[in-house]
Amino acid sequence: MKLNELIKNFSIKDEKDLFNFFKENKFEWGMVIDGKKENNIGPKTYSKHWTLIDPEKIIEDKIAICWDYANLEKSIFDKLGLRSNIYYLVFDDDIENNPSHCFTILERENNVVLFEYSFRQNANIYVEKHIEDIFKMIINWCYNNFDYLRDKDVTVYKFTDIFQKDIDAKELLNLAKNQEIVFVKSFNDRNNLNTY
Incomplete structure (x- = not known):
């Protein structure tokens, strides 16, 4: 199903409608x-x-990882005229040995909205005043699942556009390195090591 059809057929007007669509259809x-x-x-x-994965294929198969979900979410939000960006959180710039996470944040006048569907145990819509609070929250989720990540550097890259077609994992990381870095937490910064 094409994204325009999806938006029309399921009356998707905002992030709540999209989240409910994913949930009700058991993505x-x-x-x-x-x-x-x-x-x-x-x-x-x-x-x-x-x-x-092509966004239409995700709709058909109802399965994807965060990198695909973030791209799909951004594609739909763009069609709805909602201002959003994709963020890519990476530990030690090493996606082969460490988990990473992509997510979509909507920008509003007085707050930021995390649309989180793929991090299943934390799937929800979160509203925060400051984007750094969202980054810290997601880092904590990662720590709670993988304690060894606490001694890794964290970098968050910002993508203002959807991902290029047919990229693979290594190409995504290389592409990220050419994007704006919006958050860094260094393991060597002992004062901040366990603050979140």
Whole structure:
């Protein structure tokens, strides 16, 4: 289904409508590998097998990882005229050995809105005054799932456009390195190591 049809047929007007559409239609986190849905995967799997999924294919298969979801969300928000960006959080700039996370943030006049569907246990819409609070919240989610990440540097890159078609995981990281860095947390900064 084309995105314009999706928006029209399901009366998607904002982030709440989109979130409800994902939830009601049981969209999953994972990948299709060799024709099978796989959701018990980690960085080595998706860094080896992932290429960007076309938004219409995500709607059809109802499964994707955060990189695809963020791209789909941004594509829909663009069509709705909602100002948003994709953010890519990376630990030690190493996606092969560490999890990473892509997410979409909507910008409003007095706040920022995190649209989070792919980080399943935290799936929700979050409203914050400051974007750094969203970054810290997501970093904490990562720490809660992978304690070893606490001794890694964190970089958040900002994408103002949707991702290029057919990119793979390594190309996404290389592309990120040419984007604006909007947040950095260095392991060497001992004063901030456990503040969030």
